[in-house]
Amino acid sequence: MPDSRKGGEIRQVSRGVTTPDVDTAMPDPEIQQRQKAMELSAIGKRQPRLDGPEKVSGRSLFTDDVQLPGMLYGKILRSRHAHAKILKIDASKALALPGVKAFITGDDSEKVFANQYEPAISKGVTHYIGEEIAAIAAIDEVTAEQAIELIDVEYEPLPAVTDLRKALRPSAPRINPYHDGNVASHNIDNYGDPDQAFEEADLIFEDKLATHPTHNLYSEFHVVLVDWSFPDKLTMYTPTQSGYLFQKKLSEAFGLTDSQIRIVHLNTGGAFTGRGLLRPHHYIAALLSRKTRRPVKIFSAGDEEFLTCRAGGDNDYVVRTAITNDGVIKGFEIEGIMDCGAHAAGLSYLSAMAGNYQARLFKIKGLRFNRKCVITNQRPNFFHHGGMMTGLNAAIMQQLNRAAQQIGQDPIDMFLANAAEQGFTDIVGGTFASCGLKECLEKVRDRSGWKNKYGKLPPYHGIGVAIGSMASGVKGAFKHDTSAAMVKVAEDGIVTLYTGIPDMGQGTHTTMAIITAEVLGCDAEDIRLVAGDTETTPLDVGAFTQRGTFTTGNAVRIAATDARDQIAKVAAERLGVTPDQLVFRDRKIMVNSDRNRNMGFGEAAYACLHSREGRFVMGNGFYNSPLKYGTLAWSFGAQVAEVTVDPETGEVQLTRITVAHDLGRAINPLAVEGQIDGQIFSGMSQTLYEECETDNGQFLNPSRLEYKMPRTYEMPQVEYIIVESVDPYGPFGAKEVGEGPIVVTVGAIAAAVSNAVGAFMPEIPMSPWRVLRVIHQNGDGSGSD
Amino acid sequence: MAKQQISLTVNGDLYELLVSDQQTLLDIIRTEIGLTGTKRGCTTGACGVCTVHNADGEAVLSCLTHALEWDQESITTIEGLESDGELDAIQKAFVEYHALQCGFCTPGVVMSAKAVINKYPEPTEEQINAGMAGVLCRCTGHIKVKEAIRNTHKIRARDGVKGA
Numbered sequence A: 001m002p003d004s005r006k007g008g009e010i011r012q013v014s015r016g017v018t019t020p021d022v023d024t025a026m027p028d029p030e031i032q033q034r035q036k037a038m039e040l041s042a043i044g045k046r047q048p049r050l051d052g053p054e055k056v057s058g059r060s061l062f063t064d065d066v067q068l069p070g071m072l073y074g075k076i077l078r079s080r081h082a083h084a085k086i087l088k089i090d091a092s093k094a095l096a097l098p099g100v101k102a103f104i105t106g107d108d109s110e111k112v113f114a115n116q117y118e119p120a121i122s123k124g125v126t127h128y129i130g131e132e133i134a135a136i137a138a139i140d141e142v143t144a145e146q147a148i149e150l151i152d153v154e155y156e157p158l159p160a161v162t163d164l165r166k167a168l169r170p171s172a173p174r175i176n177p178y179h180d181g182n183v184a185s186h187n188i189d190n191y192g193d194p195d196q197a198f199e200e201a202d203l204i205f206e207d208k209l210a211t212h213p214t215h216n217l218y219s220e221f222h223v224v225l226v227d228w229s230f231p232d233k234l235t236m237y238t239p240t241q242s243g244y245l246f247q248k249k250l251s252e253a254f255g256l257t258d259s260q261i262r263i264v265h266l267n268t269g270g271a272f273t274g275r276g277l278l279r280p281h282h283y284i285a286a287l288l289s290r291k292t293r294r295p296v297k298i299f300s301a302g303d304e305e306f307l308t309c310r311a312g313g314d315n316d317y318v319v320r321t322a323i324t325n326d327g328v329i330k331g332f333e334i335e336g337i338m339d340c341g342a343h344a345a346g347l348s349y350l351s352a353m354a355g356n357y358q359a360r361l362f363k364i365k366g367l368r369f370n371r372k373c374v375i376t377n378q379r380p381n382f383f384h385h386g387g388m389m390t391g392l393n394a395a396i397m398q399q400l401n402r403a404a405q406q407i408g409q410d411p412i413d414m415f416l417a418n419a420a421e422q423g424f425t426d427i428v429g430g431t432f433a434s435c436g437l438k439e440c441l442e443k444v445r446d447r448s449g450w451k452n453k454y455g456k457l458p459p460y461h462g463i464g465v466a467i468g469s470m471a472s473g474v475k476g477a478f479k480h481d482t483s484a485a486m487v488k489v490a491e492d493g494i495v496t497l498y499t500g501i502p503d504m505g506q507g508t509h510t511t512m513a514i515i516t517a518e519v520l521g522c523d524a525e526d527i528r529l530v531a532g533d534t535e536t537t538p539l540d541v542g543a544f545t546q547r548g549t550f551t552t553g554n555a556v557r558i559a560a561t562d563a564r565d566q567i568a569k570v571a572a573e574r575l576g577v578t579p580d581q582l583v584f585r586d587r588k589i590m591v592n593s594d595r596n597r598n599m600g601f602g603e604a605a606y607a608c609l610h611s612r613e614g615r616f617v618m619g620n621g622f623y624n625s626p627l628k629y630g631t632l633a634w635s636f637g638a639q640v641a642e643v644t645v646d647p648e649t650g651e652v653q654l655t656r657i658t659v660a661h662d663l664g665r666a667i668n669p670l671a672v673e674g675q676i677d678g679q680i681f682s683g684m685s686q687t688l689y690e691e692c693e694t695d696n697g698q699f700l701n702p703s704r705l706e707y708k709m710p711r712t713y714e715m716p717q718v719e720y721i722i723v724e725s726v727d728p729y730g731p732f733g734a735k736e737v738g739e740g741p742i743v744v745t746v747g748a749i750a751a752a753v754s755n756a757v758g759a760f761m762p763e764i765p766m767s768p769w770r771v772l773r774v775i776h777q778n779g780d781g782s783g784s785d
Numbered sequence B: 001m002a003k004q005q006i007s008l009t010v011n012g013d014l015y016e017l018l019v020s021d022q023q024t025l026l027d028i029i030r031t032e033i034g035l036t037g038t039k040r041g042c043t044t045g046a047c048g049v050c051t052v053h054n055a056d057g058e059a060v061l062s063c064l065t066h067a068l069e070w071d072q073e074s075i076t077t078i079e080g081l082e083s084d085g086e087l088d089a090i091q092k093a094f095v096e097y098h099a100l101q102c103g104f105c106t107p108g109v110v111m112s113a114k115a116v117i118n119k120y121p122e123p124t125e126e127q128i129n130a131g132m133a134g135v136l137c138r139c140t141g142h143i144k145v146k147e148a149i150r151n152t153h154k155i156r157a158r159d160g161v162k163g164a
């Protein structure tokens, strides 16, 4: 794409240290020291999940378990064509079926958009196979399904284009009215001075890497239950990453106020970045409920699920690294063409984030990301676990491992010489207030036995290293990025924490209970939790951009401290000291200098209420990053992957992976390991297995049997290394561990496979047939080429 | 769509049910009997979240079998694992070893794991892998699930847990 930089409509933006509106975190050794020196009791223990007993006994309620009186079942009629005019929809036979209560089409939802450009129900034309074109509500699911079968649709097929490269040709059909030339967006981001970086380089490496469509594969399928029986109150039960965001979107779409919308998110069966946005079925259930004045549930069937998810699509990258002969990494240049599918939604923003994250790892001079989002007649795409960072990291880490080899350096030595560190200001303009990247690299090198393996492995055995960083929360979706929390202490000393953040499995609720317990000197088991309902919990922007531990954690810390201060005042009077002389430990409030002088925590809470003041202890807090936008704290990680490749079959086996992650402080090491496990699984799955195979927009493997993932027996040996850099701004020093590791896993496995076959791996997933093709074309398995 | 009467024992309780030939065992467990611990996922035998036990303590995918075939039979669901108000050793192991995260797959994964334990109280790696090959757990990557299964016998020895 050499000429695209000069194109008229291209928006070229420069972000650099001189940009005046970029604020950043600064290292603060004093606070950091204080955080490090803290005497902790609840934090750092291997704490089993508090909802464990409920979940293992089948008591936990998920959306599909909820039945409301008079509930109806919705089903959606989906397009059979990748691109067609809808001439007629005849539902007379369906409506004649006993038990059918409502039928809606795009006529009933003209102004309702699921996302900026995506109609809740498409009207007059359909843009991809599986698009919503009508819906039925009936007294039971079987009736609703039968009714859907009875609807007659007359289509007039239009030329379709499902390949992102073909969609860019001048002869390609126009897919929607919003995007000329099927280009949803085209941006060039320049960080630092990329031209100078390439000028200073002795060597330039260039490779191409393609990724393919995926599914987020949360275990709970998409499901929604809406009760909009009365016009001024819409209640929605659904798994989500953010009740707040759903409230906002629904109020906008339906002209209600936020408070007229209630989101109940009970338990959420996984998200893997797939539940941040509303989908058409959420709106359709609402429309059907409004029409029938009865609650309506819609459950996605197995194959339907693959069309309703908005995971990764076909993306093509060209990656260039500029490097000197002695291994100084000068910069990167990336070109990306990314498939938005039929409706653009946020992909441009996501790709910007991916480039931004890659710019921060090394002390480089510049990075340019030329990124184009393309409209095709495919399922709309958003992103998979790890965002677009995974694909980019797979390309860049392979390239760097190979570059090091070529200039005769050990990749880990080269990474160490170039890696970012605490206090370093990157080319995006951010400064790292804490950074354990080098420690991560050194530790994975030692634990993996890298020195004895690198360059010494037998043919078709490979080893690779990768690094990455991840934001602990990004401000930008709204002007604020607020999490709020309340901590109630009843007169019997029982503590209840109110939080709006969803727990999709990552364990945030237990993490928040631990933070509360730490502040109040209790055990995590002493903390009760109220969550999962926008009507009873304070606002929380939600569980995305890895903001839970950092942002909600800070809010909870502040709320618990507020409660603590209220109790401390009364306790101090009783103990005849000032509040700052007290410590809260072991459910006691003690005089720090003489811990035998103490009173029980419950006793103190009782004394607060049963006093002249009659104080009921209720702590409040909220946290909003002081930045105008962006991120205050970054996590860092390094991983070494070891693989064997079967040259006969092309099968890759990940035998061992050594993971070091700098998460600031491990609030709960047990849950940290769990998070790492899940991301190794998911990263391995993306790199080696997962692919939605499509043919002209038709999904060929829409089932969990055919859409491959690792099974129990395929999981590698895992070595965990937790690096605690103790961030000055994180709650007790903590940063994220929810998505940082997966990006690195993908990069490390890619580098290891490429090391095993002696060639750059140009596609993920590295399915056996693709590996074989590479081996036959250029690899010799010697680990060098 | 003529309905037929069946009698089915679930967790020791006898149910007389009118079922149609379209209903799966999963359907009646969740909607007729009202035990929602057994989850509805793919409904095509691909994910394992609907796993229950037959009378012999073997794992059965309840989404793949017609309710009519279960006349005069006895099954156990996730709700039936506890005894005397105490979690089964496998359930305790899952909690203690962090073998669950989102928890949606958990009832099915626990039932599959329990079927392994029923057969092999101290299973080998191969026996665990074979018994767990049909279930998917995205969150845990199966790593701590396997650890929990390997350590269940220790918990049973420690707590003297009832249950088979």
Ligand code: FES
Pocket (backbone or CB within 6 Å): B039, B040, B041, B042, B043, B044, B045, B046, B047, B048, B049, B050, B051, B061, B062, B063, B064
């Ligand atoms: S519901 Fe997926 S196997 Fe039964």
Ligand code: FES
Pocket (backbone or CB within 6 Å): A219, A269, A270, A505, B099, B100, B101, B102, B103, B104, B105, B106, B136, B137, B138, B139, B140
């Ligand atoms: S715990 Fe979430 S899929 Fe298993």
